[in-house]
Amino acid sequence: MVRLKIILLILFTSCAFAKSxxxxxxxxxxxxxxxxxxxxxxxxxxxxxxxxxxxxxxxxxxxxxxxxxxxxxxxxxxxxxxxxxxxxxxxxxxxxxxxxxxxxxxxxxxxxxxxxxxxxxxxxxxxxxxxxxxxxxxxxxxxxxxxxxxxxxxxxxxxxxxxxxxxxxxxxxxxxxxxxxxxxxxxxxxxxxxxALLEYKGREIARTMHWQGAPWLMRKLREEEEKTSEMINELKLKPGISVADIGSGNGYHTLMMAKIIGEKGQAYAVDIQPEMLIMLEERAKKAGMENIKLIENRFWDADLPEKSVDFVLMADVYHEFSHPQQMLSSIKKSLKEDGVVCLLEFKSEDPKVPIKPEHKMSKAQVIKEMSSNGFVLSRSYDKLPWQHLLFFKSNS
Incomplete structure (x- = not known):
């Protein structure tokens, strides 16, 4: 036992003082x-x-x-x-x-x-x-x-x-x-x-879409272009769970998820722009939904309660995070046991996807960034026309 303690002490000391x-x-x-x-x-x-x-x-x-x-x-x-x-x-x-x-x-x-x-x-x-x-x-x-x-x-x-x-x-x-x-x-x-970072792991970090561009999120052709209903169905959400829509915008995906999880479920709409949350709140009231909680978060923190969510969605937003490491760390803390983090990102591998390059990510890039921040890929869905749909769990 003494010998083991000495070995552990040596290993700890060498790590603590390791020179770059x-x-x-x-x-x-x-x-x-x-x-x-x-x-x-x-x-x-x-x-x-x-x-x-x-x-x-x-x-x-x-x-x-x-x-x-x-x-x-x-x-x-x-x-x-x-x-x-x-x-x-x-x-x-x-x-x-x-x-x-x-x-x-x-x-x-x-x-x-x-x-x-x-x-x-x-x-x-x-x-x-x-x-x-x-x-x-x-x-x-x-x-x-x-x-x-x-x-x-x-x-x-x-x-x-x-x-x-x-x-x-x-x-x-x-x-x-x-x-x-x-x-x-x-x-x-x-x-x-x-x-803030301007680039991370070989890619330029995109600027956040301004709230004045919110009408684009609600465009009539979105379902046809992105097959949103198919994507939402593939999330496999269940009634009564808690979900978080990080970068919710005016709630295009939030309201769909809130409807699925029902009155006994809890949906968190998280966004850095209060104007987006105001629009989301108005849409939720018109739809008669009372299971959505609004969170105006900080750029570097999702500001979700710890161990509060079963499922986190980041739809076309992760590539805009100016603090990717801190955001992923805070999201990890918000997950319940066996919680899932899902990323939806436009495919950079496909030049036909009509989105600016800095707003697109390859599947390999997403996996690389998530794995280096403590997540492992659990499954993926590759049949959407424009986007990757990737599911991760914490590796701890």
Whole structure:
């Protein structure tokens, strides 16, 4: 028994203090100093590939402002000059350093010039672009001034493409969140929540459909286009159970489910837009339904009671979640034992489906994201014309 306790203690200690592999990656500063990312450990790092002759070059000014505002609090910014995109960084290290100092008074860390593409790509960018080493934010860097945020434990926690300015609310909120203590994050969770993501696991996160587009949800052709009755029937809902429609909108699916579960059942209509819930409430009153409870949730939390629902539906909405990990975690907590989570998503595999690409998902992508957040596929229905219908259960 003592021997077992010692082994467990060793395993726990090694896990608790395991060093992120990103800290083993070395680089040379623009003036020739040898560094590794371990030199910046325990504080957030913003990694940016930079260039002197790019339309985004003025972002140097924003990076310098960010550096000056947060350097004393612990933020490290490292710029990696690169000539791979449009040949817009042709100069030598000495010329690049002089340019940055003269034009933007850059005082944050600059690396020596590197490559990002091909077999000669710098090890850091091999790490950042690979799904194996960076599963949540992998993918090729497409242009200058793309940004990766690494937390104090060496984990990549957010990614921003070139159009996102260094002083934007998206980057500032992410930096400030990573500079908080664990206790500070707990306190901030209820009021402001964690920072939003713009992409996740290789896909762009779509913008939420505005409530003014609600009439499209009720279009006359929807049944013909999507075979909604067939989809609802395949949910296999039973009278008396509790269901939640996450991203309910004006209640197109909510009312159908509420009718099936009956007076003894409970339907939760969850949406971030109060205008949508007002429309849903009006429709429910006209239909004489009293088993629907409205919840105006936060972007990062479904705000459902714990262990309260048997069945959760996310119809054409999961791809819009700005906080996919936190939302799935909160949904998981809301499930009763053997509860089911169902995703309906437009098929990205089918180019004939007339929906914008960022509002579509492949079956493989849905399964990948759900499995990495603690769900296992229990069944699927593949006969709908436009959409995947996938059913998941918690793996815990």
């Amino acid at each position: 592999p990103i800290y083993d990656i070395g680089f040379e500063t623009i003036n020739g100093q040898k560094k590794t990312l371990a030199d910046f450990a325990e504080k957030p790092i913003l990694i940016v590939n930079v260039a002197s002759q790019c339309g985004y070059t003025p972002q140097y000014a924003g990076l310098q402002l960010l550096h000056e505002k947060y350097k004393e609090k612990g933020l490290n910014i490292i710029g990696f000059p690169c000539n791979d995109f449009g040949g817009q960084e042709p100069g030598s290290n000495n010329e690049i350093e002089k340019f940055c100092k003269a034009n933007y008074n850059v005082s944050f860390t600059l690396a020596s010039k590197v490559k990002l593409r091909g077999e000669d790509a710098h090890p850091l960018y091999q790490f950042l672009q690979s799904e194996k080493t960076n599963p949540d934010f992998f993918g090729s860097v497409k242009w200058n001034f793309e940004k990766f945020l690494i937390d104090g434990k060496g984990k990549v926690v957010n990614r921003f493409r070139q159009r996102v300015r260094p002083t934007s609310s998206e980057i500032v909120s992410s930096v400030e969140w990573e500079l908080m203590t664990v206790e500070g994050k707990k306190k901030a969770y209820d009021d402001q929540g964690p920072p």
